Structures are given as structure tokens and as C-alpha cells.
Amino acid sequence: MSATRSLVVAHLFPELLNLYGDTGNILCLRKRLEWRGITADIRQVHVGETPSFADVDIAFIGGGSDREQRIVCEYLLKQQRELAAFVQDGGVVGAVCGGYQLLGDSYLLGDEKVAGLGLVDLYTDRGEPRIIGNIVVDSRVSSQPIVGYENHGGRTHLGSGVEPLGRVLYGRGNDGQTGFEGCLYKNVLGTYVHGPLLPKNPGVADWLLARALERRYGSSELAPLDDTVELEANRAMCERLLSEQAGRS
Amino acid sequence: MGFSKAFAVGLGRFTHWGLRTLARRPASQLPGRVALRLDPHVIAELSGKLRQGAIVVCGTNGKTTTNNILASAVEATGAQVLCNREGANMAAGVAAALLPGRTADWAVIEADELSTIHILPALRPRYLVLLNLFRDQLDRAGEIDHVQDTLVQALARSLQTTLVACGDDPLCVGVGMRVQAAGGKVLYFGMGEDLGLPPDRVPEARFCQVCGAELAYDFRSYAQLGTFRCPKGDFEHPALDFCAMNVRAGREGISLEVQSAHWSQPVRIAADFGGVYMAYNLLAAFAAASLADVYPATFQRALDGYDPHNGRLQHFEVNGREVVLNLAKNPTGFNQNISLLLQDERPKATFFVVNDEPNDGRDISWIWDVDFERLAQVARSGGLVALAGGERAHEVQVRMKYAGLSAQAPLAETVAEALEYVDELPADHPLYVLCNYSALWPVKADLEKMGRPA
Numbered sequence: 156m157s158a159t160r161s162l163v164v165a166h167l168f169p170e171l172l173n174l175y176g177d178t179g180n181i182l183c184l185r186k187r188l189e190w191r192g193i194t195a196d197i198r199q200v201h202v203g204e205t206p207s208f209a210d211v212d213i214a215f216i217g218g219g220s221d222r223e224q225r226i227v228c229e230y231l232l233k234q235q236r237e238l239a240a241f242v243q244d245g246g247v248v249g250a251v252c253g254g255y256q257l258l259g260d261s262y263l264l265g266d267e268k269v270a271g272l273g274l275v276d277l278y279t280d281r282g283e284p285r286i287i288g289n290i291v292v293d294s295r296v297s298s299q300p301i302v303g304y305e306n307h308g309g310r311t312h313l314g315s316g317v318e319p320l321g322r323v324l325y326g327r328g329n330d331g332q333t334g335f336e337g338c339l340y341k342n343v344l345g346t347y348v349h350g351p352l353l354p355k356n357p358g359v360a361d362w363l364l365a366r367a368l369e370r371r372y373g374s375s376e377l378a379p380l381d382d383t384v385e386l387e388a389n390r391a392m393c394e395r396l397l398s399e400q401a402g403r404s
Numbered sequence: 405m406g407f408s409k410a411f412a413v414g415l416g417r418f419t420h421w422g423l424r425t426l427a428r429r430p431a432s433q434l435p436g437r438v439a440l441r442l443d444p445h446v447i448a449e450l451s452g453k454l455r456q457g458a459i460v461v462c463g464t465n466g467k468t469t470t471n472n473i474l475a476s477a478v479e480a481t482g483a484q485v486l487c488n489r490e491g492a493n494m495a496a497g498v499a500a501a502l503l504p505g506r507t508a509d510w511a512v513i514e515a516d517e518l519s520t521i522h523i524l525p526a527l528r529p530r531y532l533v534l535l536n537l538f539r540d541q542l543d544r545a546g547e548i549d550h551v552q553d554t555l556v557q558a559l560a561r562s563l564q565t566t567l568v569a570c571g572d573d574p575l576c577v578g579v580g581m582r583v584q585a586a587g588g589k590v591l592y593f594g595m596g597e598d599l600g601l602p603p604d605r606v607p608e609a610r611f612c613q614v615c616g617a618e619l620a621y622d623f624r625s626y627a628q629l630g631t632f633r634c635p636k637g638d639f640e641h642p643a644l645d646f647c648a649m650n651v652r653a654g655r656e657g658i659s660l661e662v663q664s665a666h667w668s669q670p671v672r673i674a675a676d677f678g679g680v681y682m683a684y685n686l687l688a689a690f691a692a693a694s695l696a697d698v699y700p701a702t703f704q705r706a707l708d709g710y711d712p713h714n715g716r717l718q719h720f721e722v723n724g725r726e727v728v729l730n731l732a733k734n735p736t737g738f739n740q741n742i743s744l745l746l747q748d749e750r751p752k753a754t755f756f757v758v759n760d761e762p763n764d765g766r767d768i769s770w771i772w773d774v775d776f777e778r779l780a781q782v783a784r785s786g787g788l789v790a791l792a793g794g795e796r797a798h799e800v801q802v803r804m805k806y807a808g809l810s811a812q813a814p815l816a817e818t819v820a821e822a823l824e825y826v827d828e829l830p831a832d833h834p835l836y837v838l839c840n841y842s843a844l845w846p847v848k849a850d851l852e853k854m855g856r857p858a
Contacts, residue, residue: 170610174539174547175767175769176771177772178772179772182772221547221549226616289766304769306767349769350768350769354772354803355802383812384801384802384811385802385805388801392798
């Protein structure tokens with residue numbers, strides 16, 4: 156394996172979509188590449204810019220307030236075709252919270268139905284009350300449960316051909332009903348889990364990196380890292396939440 | 405006085421007496437809760453006993469300190485002041501603060517931003533001081549837009565209240581503009597000059613409150629505070645009614661000169677506690693005190709005697725080591741603490757304690773918006789030892805690892821354990837303990853037991 160591998164990560168609209176420590180997700184991707192001697196080329200995409208996704212390996216989109224999400228969606232819709240081509244070509248997308256909702260066909264801003272990017276067959280409507288709390292998800296992308304925090308008024312419904320990210324072990328997930336959380340479609344991973352997602356769930360971070368390396372270099376091989384601290388944080392929180400739940404039932 | 409009010413007030417006072425005298429417990433909330441349960445209008449009725457009126461202080465960061473300085477200053481004029489000094493700042497805490505005594509001159513009240521909708525229409529204060537608005541406890545308070553909407557509605561229902569807001573904060577000015585449009589009166593305070601500080605992160609509010617364009621700044625004090633203007637001309641920094649000049653802010657203390665129409669001469673005020681954010685708190689307290697006719701010399705006298713013992717920038721000495729305790733409960737507060745810490749050129753140890761109790765906010769994703777990276781360089785050169793604690797200690801550890809601060813920061817369950825760990829460091833290396841809300845009280849109690857005030 157050549158030591159000169161590198162990946163391009165496009166961070167979409169960091170100044171607008173940064174509600175829940177989303178910079179932590181980008182920092183995590185950067186560090187986990189650098190620790191493995193892989194060059195991380197992080198590009199911030201700002202409002203008003205029209206980036207090309209031609210050489211992008213991973214696009215990351217975070218969460219924002221309703222007002223900010225509206226601004227972002229207007230810009231992104233102009234690039235819908237290019238984004239769709241990126242996804243069809245196996246481009247890796249990590250989308251959290253509001254960014255997750257944007258992936259679908261539509262979502263609600265207040266009572267107004269807004270067109271999404273239509274990258275994944277899902278849509279979001281609204282329910283009461285807002286779903287707020289810790290969440291634990293069992294997912295095939297990570298050997299540890301995914302742990303984090305969810306805070307969404309939206310209820311996201313997956314089309315029949317879309318695999319959920321995983322099964323909810325604690326918390327509510329996509330629509331608070333089905334017991335599933337997030338979506339996996341080609342190399343797109345969408346989820347309500349923030350907190351932030353990646354540093355607390357190194358398995359998810361490495362899944363994104365492995366998919367991108369596979370696409371770029373034909374091999375998803377990743378050198379193992381010392382994740383003692385991350386896994387201990389993950390374990391402590393999962394244990395606390397799941398034992399709390401066991402005590403309740 | 406109607407029967408229900410008399411009964412509510414009487415039972416509230418009885419609860420206060422019972423808690424304090426029999427149970428020897430602080431009585432900051434329960435008496436108010438009892439009184440409010442019996443008579444939902446008890447705040448409005450109790451406000452009638454105020455001879456001069458009320459001043460309410462709110463804002464994301466600094467309200468307890470500002471409110472307590474203001475209360476001490478008004479008290480120093482000889483006035484009788486009711487105040488929720490312990491920071492119980494929702495309706496029950498406010499009702500409890502208003503219970504004692506038949507009459508008083510002033511009530512100086514700290515209010516939680518979202519509680520203003522219950523407090524303002526009932527209390528109808530003469531002034532509402534709005535210090536700043538930062539992202540804080542999203543799971544509890546919601547997004548900042550919602551906090552702004554609530555403040556505007558609260559003020560619209562109490563139009564005799566003059567808003568005294570930070571003119572350097574676009575989010576406060578956004579509230580001010582809407583209050584003015586609703587017929588309310590607004591005064592602004594702020595810095596009249598560039599403080600020349602190293603730039604920190606601007607997590608929110610970089611956008612015009614009218615058109616959404618990114619704001620341009622002539623200079624910025626910290627976070628989104630500064631002299632801003634919309635490039636399209638929709639929105640700009642207002643003229644300041646209380647303007648601070650010749651500001652000196654450091655670890656040892658701060659001083660500033662306030663220019664206003666209120667006093668014919670600029671007034672210099674100084675405090676021996678530090679931090680840029682404290683300059684804003686002092687300016688706000690001075691502005692409100694001036695409006696309550698407190699003379700500058702009286703204000704300064706109150707400030708000289710101000711020693712809060714409430715864990716806000718409180719200094720201790722434990723076994724010859726200086727320990728500095730401060731509250732840091734959101735990114736802006738934490739980043740300000742990091743600035744303060746970096747101003748201290750001595751090698752030092754830090755202990756970051758993060759809990760996730762309901763009053764802290766259960767969601768601690770905000771620790772990723774704290775610039776721990778600024779400490780990494782000092783740590784690499786050996787000038788900083790960092791420890792993690794609290795219910796979410798492991799995640800603080802993860803944050804420090806990704807910040808390059810410490811690959812595996814040592815954990816400590818208590819401040820005593822942290823002190824034990826740093827025992828090998830020379831005694832002239834101070835320990836800074838930064839805690840979020842619920843983490844603060846046990847640490848403070850331990851330090852009071854182990855050490856002495858310094």
C-alpha cells in the first residue's frame with residue numbers, strides 16, 4: 156500500500172450547519188486519516204460557492220436551525236444533479252440531523268413542505284412532541300453500538316428499498332415508532348445521532364473512511380488505531396443508558 | 405390584599421422559615437413554588453410592595469455575577485433590596501426572592517431567558533438588562549431564535565420596561581430592534597474600542613438579523629460581540645448609551661471608563677477579578693446601577709467589597725497551591741475561561757468537570773465547540789497538565805485526545821483526587837478547575853473544606 160494515499164473531505168456549509176458540535180466530526184475524520192499516514196484534504200464549502208464533487212471522496216453535512224437549513228437547501232438544490240451523480244457513483248456521504256433530512260424527497264420547515272435533495276428514498280414529516288434524548292443504536296457498520304444524542308421534531312420515513320442504519324436499543328430513532336434509526340443507501344449514511352457522531356463512534360468514522368478508500372484505491376484496508384479512550388467513552392455511556400432502561404422495565 | 409394572596413404569601417414565608425430554621429436548608433425555590441401553587445399571580449401582587457421598582461438581569465452568560473454586583477451597588481445606597489442571589493432564576497425562585505418583608509425599595513432579579521415570559525408581565529420591572537445570547541443547552545432552551553422570540557414577547561407584554569441590552573451582540577440588538585418596533589424603549593451598552601485580544605471562535609450569530617448576509621466587523625471583542633454591520637445595510641451596531649473606553653482586561657483584574665449621557669464626566673470603574681466577559685458584566689451592572697441613581701463612587705465601593713463565594717472565579721489555597729474555580733457551562737463561557745487561563749503565563753494544571761444532569765443539559769455535544777486546541781500548544785511544551793472529571797469524564801478525555809491536548813488525560817472523580825494527582829507539580833503551579841453547573845457545587849464544597857480563600 157502506497158504511503159501517499161489521500162482523501163478529500165468536503166464539509167458543506169460549516170458556518171451554517173454546526174448546531175451540535177459538528178466540527179468534531181470533521182476533526183475526527185482528519186485525525187483518523189492523519190494517524191494512519193493518509194493525507195486529509197479538508198475543504199470547507201461556504202454559502203455562495205458551487206463546489207465540484209468530481210474529486211471529492213467524502214461529503215459531510217451537519218445540522219442547523221430551521222432558518223439556516225432553509226438557506227442551505229436553496230444552495231444545494233442548485234447542485235442536486237451533481238450530488239445525485241456523486242451518490243450514484245459510490246461517493247461517501249455522512250449526514251447528521253438536519254443534513255439527514257435534506258437527503259430525502261421532502262421535509263417540513265414549520266408547516267411548510269420543502270423539497271429535499273432526493274438523494275435517498277425517504278421523507279420527513281413532523282410529530283409531537285419533539286424527540287430529545289440520548290440514543291443507542293445497534294448497527295452493522297460498527298462493532299460497538301452507536302451512541303449519541305437525538306433532538307428532532309421531524310419524523311423520517313424510509314422507502315422500502317432503503318436499509319436503516321440500525322436498530323434502536325435506547326431512545327426513539329427515525330420516527331419514534333418503527334424502532335429503526337438512520338439510513339444506509341449505497342455509501343450514504345444518514346442519522347439523527349449527533350453528539351457528535353464520529354469521535355464517540357470510531358466504528359462509524361472508519362466505515363466512512365473505508366468506503367471512501369475502497370472507491371478511490373480499490374482497497375478498504377485501514378491500519379488499526381489505539382481507540383482505548385473512544386471505546387471507553389462509548390462503553391461507559393452505553394452501559395449507563397442500557398442499565399437505566401433495564402431498571403425501568 | 406385578597407385572602408388567596410395573603411394565604412399564599414403566608415404559607416410561602418412559613419415554608420421559608422421552616423426550611424431555614426428547622427431543616428437548615430437553603431430556601432431559594434420551594435417557598436416560591438408553594439406560593440405560586442396557591443396563587444399564580446403572586447409575583448404581580450408582591451411587586452406592589454416595591455417602592456422604587458424592579459430590575460431584571462438575563463442573558464446566557466454572566467447573569468448571576470452581574471445581578472449580584474448590581475444588587476450590592478443598589479444596597480450600598482442604603483436601599484432595601486430583594487434579590488435571588490443564589491441564582492434560582494425561574495418563576496419559583498423569583499417568587500421566593502420577593503417574599504421577605506412587607507416592603508422593599510428595589511427588587512434586583514436574575515431571570516432565566518425563557519422564564520422572562522412568566523416573570524416580566526407579572527413583575528413589570530423598570531429595566532431588563534440583556535447581557536448576551538449564546539448557544540446554550542439546546543435540548544432544554546432550544547435554538548437561539550426561540551430564546552429571542554420569547555424575550556420579545558415578554559417585553560411586548562411589559563412595555564413600561566426599558567430594555568438595557570448589549571449593543572455589541574447582534575442577537576441582543578436583533579431583540580432590541582423588534583422591541584422598539586413594538587413600541588418599547590431600548591438603551592444599549594458596549595465597548596467603544598477594539599480590545600485587541602487574540603481571536604476566538606465565533607460559533608453563532610455571524611449573520612444579519614434582517615437579511616441573513618454574513619456580518620462584517622470593524623472589531624470583535626469575543627464570540628460574536630463587536631462592532632458589526634450588515635454589508636447590505638440592513639442592520640448595524642447601534643449608538644451606545646453606555647460606552648466603555650480605555651478598557652484594560654487581564655487575569656489580575658479589569659478597569660474601564662464609561663461614557664454616558666447619565667454622568668457629565670466619564671467614570672472609571674475597576675475590579676480585581678479578570679476576564680473580558682467580566683468587562684461586559686461590569687459595564688452592564690454599572691449602566692443599570694446608574695439608571696437606578698447609584699452614584700459612581702457608591703458603585704465602586706460596592707465593587708471593592710464584592711466577594712461572591714459562589715464558585716464564579718473563586719480563588720482558594722490548598723496545601724500552598726492556588727486553586728481557581730470557575731463555572732463554564734457552554735462553549736462561549738468555556739472559551740472565555742480558556743482565554744483567561746492562557747493569560748496566566750505560569751505553568752499550570754487544569755481539571756475540566758462536565759456533568760449531564762437536567763440543569764446542565766443532557767446533551768454535551770457542545771464540548772466539541774470548545775477550543776481545547778488553543779491549549780494543545782501549551783500542553784506540548786510542558787506548560788499544562790489536563791485532567792478530566794464529571795459524569796461525562798470519558799468524553800472530555802476523547803475531546804482532549806482529538807484536540808491534541810492529551811492522548812489519555814488522567815481521570816479524577818473529585819477535586820481532592822485531582823489535587824492528589826498534581827501533588828508532584830511544584831506548588832507554584834496553580835490548578836484551574838472549570839465545572840459546568842451541577843459539577844460546580846460539590847467541587848466548591850470540597851475546596852471550602854480542604855483549603856482557605858485566597
